[in-house]
Amino acid sequence: AQSLNDNLGNELNAPSADFSADKMQSDVQNLISAGVDGLIYYGSFPTLTPVVSEMCQEGQVAFGMFDQMPTGDLVDELQANPYFAGAVGANAYDVGYQMGETAASMGYQRALIIGGAVGDAARDGRVEGFTDGFEAGGGSVIGVARCSSPAEAVTKADDLLSAYTDADCIYGCHGDYISGSFTAMANRGVQLMGFCTGIDSTLFDEVADGKLIGDGGTAVAAALAYCLVENMLDGHPILDENGKAPVIDDLMNFLVTPENVDLYQKYWVDDEAISFEGYQKLLYRYNNELTYDDFVEFVQNYSLDSIVAEK
Secondary structure (H helix, E strand, C coil): CCHHHHHHHCCCCCCCCCCCCCHHHHHHHHHHHCCCEEEEECCCCCCCCHHHHHHHHHHCCEEEEECCCCCCCCHHHCCCCCCCCEEEECCCHHHHHHHHHHHHCCCCEEEEEEECCCCCCCHHHHHHHHHHHHCCCCEEEEEEEEEEEEHHHHHHHHHHHCCCCCCCCCCCCHHHHHHHHHHHHHCCCCEEEEEEEEHHHHHHHHHHHCEEEEEEEEEHHHHHHHHHHHHCCCCCCCCCCCCCCCCCCCCCECCCCCCCCHHHHHHHHHCCCCCHHHHHHCCCCCCCCCHHHHHHHHHHCCCHHHHHHHC
């Protein structure tokens, strides 16, 4: 998002809410009060999202969402706001299900789960999805821990390992949580197979060594949400077939394994997966034939293989 922003000649202010809903709300209010033109909102607190939507409507600020996807009645509420530009990201349940299915297919049978706080939209969906996918493959989730922040990961993982000594694998709802779990395992002198969503480069050695399978690639959702907001600011919002701001939740994470971790390092860490020219296809100012269908097609075709082939 920062790179896209810079190529567009805009200024970007990106405060951190530090895992606090109160700070998230005050940050949004401060940005609106400062006169921002658009907001890319990370909606990790679903109960706060209607408040943010109302603030943006009152402040006449275009806003889009990424990764933490709205669901249910919240979608209708957001689409009723004329300043909502849309949302794009992965379906958290599907992402978790894919990882649970993968773990079960490898023969693991007793899983632990560690993730962020209850109420975090993405973490809740990933926990539910992994559980269903793992159990559909014949496994059982025998222990779950939730953390208010990644700082609790080592302690919470240690508690899980102490309580469930017969576990054979552990799923972290984000890289931070599986990283803390590996620390806890090292402290105890045990080794469970790891799985995680949202892998980062600090974990690539574990993947290469066959100790971890992760998924990733959908950090580009931040830039895709930026495109939705920029199009609205340019007077050409992307609208779905019903004339509403789109909520596109099929940007699917792909698995990062020992076989492809080097490619992931090369194209998603050392380089940018999508170039500025690639994003121009999704910006009306550069592509005045852009439609909702083009946006959906771009998202659905996005994969490790498609990016590597293009590079």
